[in-house]
Amino acid sequence: MIATGRTVTVRVPATTANLGPGFDTLGLALALYDELTVTVRDQPGASVEVHGVGEGEVPTDETNLVVRSIAHTFAAYGQEMPGLDLVARNVIPHGRGLGSSGAAIASGVVAAQALLEGVVEIDGLGLLARATELEGHPDNVAPALFGGLTIAWTTPEGPRYKKLNVHRGVSPLVLVPGHTMSTALARSLQPESVPHADAIFNVSRSTLLIASLIQSPELLFEATEDKLHQSYRASAMPETDALIRALRAAGYPAVVSGAGPSILVLCSDPAQRKGATELVERTAATPWQSLVLAVDIKGATVVLHPDDVTQP
Template structure:
């Protein structure tokens, strides 16, 4: 297998996993993207340039997660390794529960697909399997790859990982409320118990099923459908401000959850009125993307903060229906 392209561009969305009760299974792609240019070099040199999120913090050599994922994909298909020049324009916040590591992994795998030039040898099933191997679980990788809302699972014997897209009602309008502080996924997972009460597990299964219905056809049920007893409460000690915000928003009727491992809070709001400007001129914060609407959570978010957000960003982010993309460049 040889490389057929020397320069590719990859775009990959932010994601929010769990969505409350769908722990390690449900995820949603959001309209906030990292853009990468990846060039194969004739030497063994590796250069990584990062603008935006993670600049000056992430590795700029072989240790960079995009490079590691790309090399794993090339090995998987038997393609030769190569020197690399990456230019990363990152908009997805790091360490905030918005899938930045999954985005990097999927970006590297898709870059390899573009360099090889044959999507059949790195199909979506292959990419999802490799991403899960690198990430440890598929809940962020699946929506980053496929777009929209996804449900991911693995075979009972620990075999193949699979994912399907779920319908999302046009009125669902996610709002990400991003704190200034980071939190590692390892720390967030470290406080979870090895076992939970049977009653909580049964309750959670019902809410997860209800969430699929609420997202697809009944957004009016989102508040009930986003209840959780398996992970968020146990994480209160490592993200008290985030869980306090979740409590405050839910008390005001907003379907708020911890986004992934946190500490970002995600409100699964409903759109109201006409689209708003994407410049961030509205009362609740920055709008990102072309499909940005006022939501029924805006007043509750403003009320919960009491006008003082102390570094928190409020981002209205449409559901990204496309997922990660790659295209070869001719230069």
């Protein structure tokens, strides 16, 4: 039985997936955070109070994605979800390719893990499995849960991940437009098969990308080349495509962030990031918000009130 009044606060980072050639495999956690506080109450059901991004737009009842993630996790371990009051303080942009849905799911499963502590023990692979069941693929939820650079894959036994530490010189820049992009639409533009040469090209670039991110940032421009997904989606994101072309023509390693329409520039040092920011300010035909972000290394963190601190 979970005591009424038990409260947990979860902090989850934004993520950027694919990173160019690592389609549905590579993800990176960024230091931009949504925060969720969950309190157990006497009455059944759930209510959600939303502040910031999504306020007045996302559901505030049991249909909310965070609530559904908590309920899914409780059900997966044969537990009945208690009544809950949730307060969400959101900063991660919605519908921009920065993992907002993955962050919501991650915050829900981690909150459930914390609430169930002492009743059911859920390890990291359990969290990843529950989150992937909801998200459909692990490339965004893995870095949201564990931080850093993650390689995610699936096995008959469930999803797996490997977390890697990113070279301190890597300096991410995220460019966020005013419009959104549907992940479902972006995925619908992908062909069922790709040329053999393109597949080989991306295998070489994705392996080079891992080496570049953890050891050799000077190779990031070549390492972020892609032939599997970005060109197929370009027609649905003309402003994104145009700005990526302009950045890459000037030597900056720019890629689509997740399903877009945001752009990730994986700069090799802060000076290069400053140059990319100035290029966007000079040449972009439409407004873009520039976010100078660090790589998050912790992933989701939990505070068990009043003073116990844990991490998945």
